[in-house]
Amino acid sequence: MxxxxxxxxxxxxxxxxxxxxxxxxxxxxxxxxxxxxxxxxxxxxxxxxxxxxxxxxxxxxxxxxxxxxxxxxxxxxxxxxxxxxxxxxxxxxxxxxxxxxxxxxxxxxxxxxxxxxxxxxxxxxxxxxxxxxxxxxxxxxxxxxxxxxxxxxAEYEMRWSLKAAGRELRMLTLPGVFAHGRLDSGTEVLLEALAQLRPAGRVLDFACGSGVIGMAAMLADADLELSLLDSSALALESCRRSLRENALQATLLPSDGLTNAAGRYDWIVSNPPFHRGVRNDLGVAEDFFREAGTFLAENGKIVVVFNRHLPYQQWLQREFAQVDRLDANGGYAIVRASHPRPRCGNRA
Ligand SMILES: C[S@@+](CC[C@H](N)C(=O)[O-])C[C@H]1O[C@@H](n2cnc3c(N)ncnc32)[C@H](O)[C@@H]1O
Structure with missing residues (x-):
């Protein structure tokens, strides 16, 4: 107890x-x-x-x-x-x-x-x-x-905005949501990389927080089919409010890790969590890397940002045959992974 x-x-x-x-x-x-x-x-x-x-x-x-x-x-x-x-x-x-x-x-x-x-x-x-x-x-x-x-x-909403694909993305976040009221610097580095990579098709923003990564990608490609996944009710409520504010549509997925995810995605993008509850814990990210391949479509890709000192690139290399370091700005690394290694128990 x-x-x-x-x-x-x-x-x-x-x-x-x-x-x-x-x-x-x-x-x-x-x-x-x-x-x-x-x-x-x-x-x-x-x-x-x-x-x-x-x-x-x-x-x-x-x-x-x-x-x-x-x-x-x-x-x-x-x-x-x-x-x-x-x-x-x-x-x-x-x-x-x-x-x-x-x-x-x-x-x-x-x-x-x-x-x-x-x-x-x-x-x-x-x-x-x-x-x-x-x-x-x-x-x-x-x-x-x-x-x-x-x-x-609504009294507790914070409004902020950013430029994505030459347009203004208006965000509304609630207390308790990661980087409440601002764009996290690691997320910003990921957004710059994604502006070049141009995710399309079915996209999952894993551990989406405010949903800023997925929504920015959607401004660049209106046909993109977006799912926003997070374990925080306040994060998902913030996503709901920001989607409405920008007249965008996405599926909201409450989930602990990938437990509630379904189907296959062309892209999974993420700034993964590094704590569980009040304690620092890399377990959610480690589980995500282990499971993510089973949710990728053929030729699907994962793109993540993380603090350079974290061992995520090695963890991804255990699970994926193709792992590329794309960028390493301001203490962050951006890594793209594809071609999951075959595993016992993989979904058909
Ligand atoms: C580093 S933040 C990234 C948020 C957002 N993508 C961004 O870049 O601003 C990580 C997110 O992971 C979520 N999270 C923590 N544990 C989780 C879990 N077990 N399953 C799903 N999401 C989780 C947190 O609620 C938080 O929104």
């Missing part, structure tokens, strides 16, 4: 038989422990990988950008998100939607910044109290939600 979940359980006696909504639960058995004795526990997560984990562990959960509040919850338990602006957005949504007599618990690790959260809680609640400190974590309770400002997700 994670430290933050242990702190919740240390305080379980305060919950009596109340119904709970747990937001962004960790991948552990907390929900099962809280459900004992018939307590009603709902789970809401913005992370599709956590959603899949919870489902596999036998807990029903909702995958959603903003937790649905039904009004009957007596306690909302929030795991501290990594990004402060995502915390503020969540607290606003919850304070605006919850019953005036309900309470919110915010739990998180010291190293994730839980000690600085009271000031954010005080912006949305009349009463804030430290309930417990243990296992390098702290648990705060907030009561008396202030409801002067109704919650609108």
């Amino acid at each position: 994670e430290g933050a979940s242990q702190v919740i359980l240390r305080n379980e006696n305060r919950l009596a038989g109340e119904s709970l909504l747990v937001i962004d639960p960790l991948r552990d058995m907390l929900a099962g422990r809280l459900q004992r004795d018939g307590r009603e526990v709902r789970l809401s997560t913005q992370d599709f990988a956590a959603f899949r984990w919870l489902e596999a562990a036998g807990f029903g959960a909702s995958f959603e950008a903003v937790p649905e509040i039904r009004g009957e919850e007596r306690t909302l338990v929030v795991n501290l998100p990594r990004e402060k602006d995502r915390l503020v957005m969540l607290l606003h949504a919850l304070a605006a939607g919850m019953s005036r007599t309900a309470r919110l618990w915010l739990v998180g690790e010291n190293r994730a910044g839980i000690r600085s959260s009271p000031r954010h809680l005080q912006s949305f609640f009349g009463a804030v109290e430290l309930l417990d400190k243990a296992r390098h974590c702290a648990l705060y309770e907030a009561r008396e939600p202030l409801s002067e400002r109704p919650f609108e997700l």
Whole structure:
């Protein structure tokens, strides 16, 4: 059991038989422990990988950008998100939607910044109290939600734009989305390379975040058939908003790695993730390189950008017969891979 979940359980006696909504639960058995004795526990997560984990562990959960509040919850338990602006957005949504007599618990690790959260809680609640400190974590309770400002997700959008194929691509991103409100420098290097390579046909933007890579490619080729895949509900919601803003169409794929991908693509483009949850982890990228070949059409290509110090080129060479380094600007490498090596268990 994670430290933050242990702190919740240390305080379980305060919950009596109340119904709970747990937001962004960790991948552990907390929900099962809280459900004992018939307590009603709902789970809401913005992370599709956590959603899949919870489902596999036998807990029903909702995958959603903003937790649905039904009004009957007596306690909302929030795991501290990594990004402060995502915390503020969540607290606003919850304070605006919850019953005036309900309470919110915010739990998180010291190293994730839980000690600085009271000031954010005080912006949305009349009463804030430290309930417990243990296992390098702290648990705060907030009561008396202030409801002067109704919650609108659009209030948290950041608008930015870039030039792609001589046109303006207007982006809208939400808190918690990678490079919120700006173009990442590694992504920019990839966009320059793709402007020369000109992806066409069926294109998958893997770990798409705001969707900027796929959408920029679409401005250059209106016939391109785009799929945008990410594990973050906020990323996919940002994509939905940017597509609408630019009158573009694409398939949105919530997925943990390639687990929900289907069919074959002429191009897979990506700036792959280098963390899982709050921890640095190259596992998602490694799994992606291992699986990606099975989703390529004949002569299909993968193009990725990554920090030069990462071992991705060797990993790609294990999986693909043709691997070319295209560029290495500003500490980044661009690599194109094609012709997946035959593997046992490859899809027909
Ligand atoms: C480095 S960002 C790139 C975002 C975007 N392509 C860009 O360049 O701005 C990596 C993305 O991977 C997503 N991600 C992390 N873990 C994932 C997983 N298991 N499956 C799918 N996407 C994941 C994150 O939500 C994030 O949007």
